[in-house]
Amino acid sequence: MSDFDGDVDEMPIPPLDDRALEALLSGATSAQTGFDWLVPFVEDLGAVSDGPAPVIRPALAMLLAEGFSTAKGDLPATAASNVTGPAPQAAGLPKWRKKKMLITELLAGLTTKLAGLGMASKAALGLTLAAASTTAAGAVGVLPAPVQHAVATVVDTASPFTFPDKADVNADLGAKVSTDATGSVDGTVGVDGSDVSDDATTDAGTDAGTDAGTNNGVGPSDSGATGLDRANETPAAGHVPSSLPAATNGDGAQGGLDTANGTPAAGHAPTSLPAASGAGAQVGLDTANGTPAAGHIPANVPGRP
Amino acid sequence: MHKVSPRRSAGPARIGPAFGSLLAAAQSGAPWALQRLYEAMAPPVVGYLRVQGAADPEDLASEVFLGVLTRIGSFSGDEGSFRSWVFTVAHSRLVDERRRMDRRPRLAYSHDVELDVAGGDAEEDALQLLSDQRVRSLCERLVPDQRDVLLLRLMAGLSLEAVAEALGKSEGAVKSLQHRGLANLRKILQPQPVSP
Numbered sequence: 001m002s003d004f005d006g007d008v009d010e011m012p013i014p015p016l017d018d019r020a021l022e023a024l025l026s027g028a029t030s031a032q033t034g035f036d037w038l039v040p041f042v043e044d045l046g047a048v049s050d051g052p053a054p055v056i057r058p059a060l061a062m063l064l065a066e067g068f069s070t071a072k073g074d075l076p077a078t079a080a081s082n083v084t085g086p087a088p089q090a091a092g093l094p095k096w097r098k099k100k101m102l103i104t105e106l107l108a109g110l111t112t113k114l115a116g117l118g119m120a121s122k123a124a125l126g127l128t129l130a131a132a133s134t135t136a137a138g139a140v141g142v143l144p145a146p147v148q149h150a151v152a153t154v155v156d157t158a159s160p161f162t163f164p165d166k167a168d169v170n171a172d173l174g175a176k177v178s179t180d181a182t183g184s185v186d187g188t189v190g191v192d193g194s195d196v197s198d199d200a201t202t203d204a205g206t207d208a209g210t211d212a213g214t215n216n217g218v219g220p221s222d223s224g225a226t227g228l229d230r231a232n233e234t235p236a237a238g239h240v241p242s243s244l245p246a247a248t249n250g251d252g253a254q255g256g257l258d259t260a261n262g263t264p265a266a267g268h269a270p271t272s273l274p275a276a277s278g279a280g281a282q283v284g285l286d287t288a289n290g291t292p293a294a295g296h297i298p299a300n301v302p303g304r305p
Numbered sequence: 306m307h308k309v310s311p312r313r314s315a316g317p318a319r320i321g322p323a324f325g326s327l328l329a330a331a332q333s334g335a336p337w338a339l340q341r342l343y344e345a346m347a348p349p350v351v352g353y354l355r356v357q358g359a360a361d362p363e364d365l366a367s368e369v370f371l372g373v374l375t376r377i378g379s380f381s382g383d384e385g386s387f388r389s390w391v392f393t394v395a396h397s398r399l400v401d402e403r404r405r406m407d408r409r410p411r412l413a414y415s416h417d418v419e420l421d422v423a424g425g426d427a428e429e430d431a432l433q434l435l436s437d438q439r440v441r442s443l444c445e446r447l448v449p450d451q452r453d454v455l456l457l458r459l460m461a462g463l464s465l466e467a468v469a470e471a472l473g474k475s476e477g478a479v480k481s482l483q484h485r486g487l488a489n490l491r492k493i494l495q496p497q498p499v500s501p
Contacts, residue, residue, distance in 0.1 A: 048356060049460060
């Protein structure tokens with residue numbers, strides 16, 4: 001097949017508008033419109049168009065023979081302009097409609113899948129969802145204390161994760177206070193300082209607690225050597241002084257005052273210390289009696305066991 | 306097989322002033338009105354599909370009218386609009402068939418295809434066969450777009466606007482294709498004498 005698409009005209013071709021076409025097809029004025037050369041071709045086209053039109057499709061033959069009823073539902077409701085296919089929608093669906101459709105489809109899919117599960121699977125799925133919900137609530141610490149404690153215990157046992165357990169903190173504090181207050185341990189009602197001292201000896205406060213008991217609470221007892229030794233074990237070892245000023249009157253606390261007066265805060269250091277009465281703990285009691293809680297302070301401090 | 310008798314005319318068949326009442330009857334489902342519309346429009350549609358090289362023009366035309374007549378209830382317009390609609394559907398079905406054929410092994414085209422004319426006058430059949438061969442021979446020498454435009458104009462009698470709508474082109478593009486197609490046809494039909 002050779003397509004012929006060259007510019008061949010030496011004589012211009014008149015425009016074949018709709019009116020000229022009508023004239024040409026009617027054959028009346030083709031000579032006047034300049035399309036007489038085209039008439040044989042148009043006649044051939046007419047002859048081809050006069051051929052038979054056999055009805056091949058049985059459905060079409062039935063339609064031509066019997067027609068159709070105009071009752072509702074007999075004919076497809078497709079518009080004539082859509083006979084070649086549905087016209088595309090000019091604008092997409094609004095966003096709220098798309099979201100609603102998406103949610104509806106998701107729910108429908110889940111419902112379909114749930115319907116296909118057996119009873120055991122449904123029960124297992126329900127338990128899993130409940131456990132997941134409880135675990136999530138426990139992770140953010142919004143459960144009631146007993147439930148939070150239970151969840152934290154389970155999670156700590158069964159997983160590498162640790163959940164906050166408010167119940168632990170509250171129970172621990174309440175137990176210690178109530179034991180001291182009731183005197184169930186040492187037979188003395190109220191907080192007597194003995195238990196506190198025991199607590200202090202179990203951790204980093206060992207030296208301080210012991211010193212407070214042995215030296216009657218009057219300043220450092222060992223001329224601060226222990227502190228200097230520990231300071232020399234830290235990265236700041238090169239900046240630690242090699243010695244501490246000696247206590248001039250046998251009273252270690254006075255040495256501390258002298259040292260404080262050698263600092264930029266000298267103007268704020270007390271000028272004297274209360275006299276030691278021979279019992280450091282008694283000094284603490286005297287001080288406590290000078291506070292608003294004076295009526296609740298025990299009269300004396302029992303000796304160390 | 307239901308047969309519609311062939312009918313001779315100089316150009317595309319015209320129903321004329323009776324089209325309005327005929328359309329109303331067809332839209333009410335009257336068989337006689339549907340048959341009348343089919344008789345008026347089917348031959349040029351079959352001819353158009355045949356000249357365009359459809360594999361089975363009669364079957365394709367039946368598909369076209371099955372779609373058109375079952376949806377005629379929603380049509381509104383005059384005879385020209387109805388013809389434009391029918392040929393638009395026919396061309397769309399033709400394009401669909403070409404796409405389907407492109408996906409299949411293609412058979413060699415035969416120039417000796419004869420018209421499926423049953424009965425009738427032997428002389429008329431021979432003349433029709435000659436006409437068909439001439440038309441095919443001429444159309445094969447045109448660019449496909451030019452051929453589409455000229456056949457829809459000269460065979461179906463569609464307006465420039467209707468052709469543009471059927472082919473999905475602008476009216477200006479259709480005018481240009483028509484002009485170049487006519488120029489090529491004239492060169493074929495009126496060969497210039499070779500100057501010494």
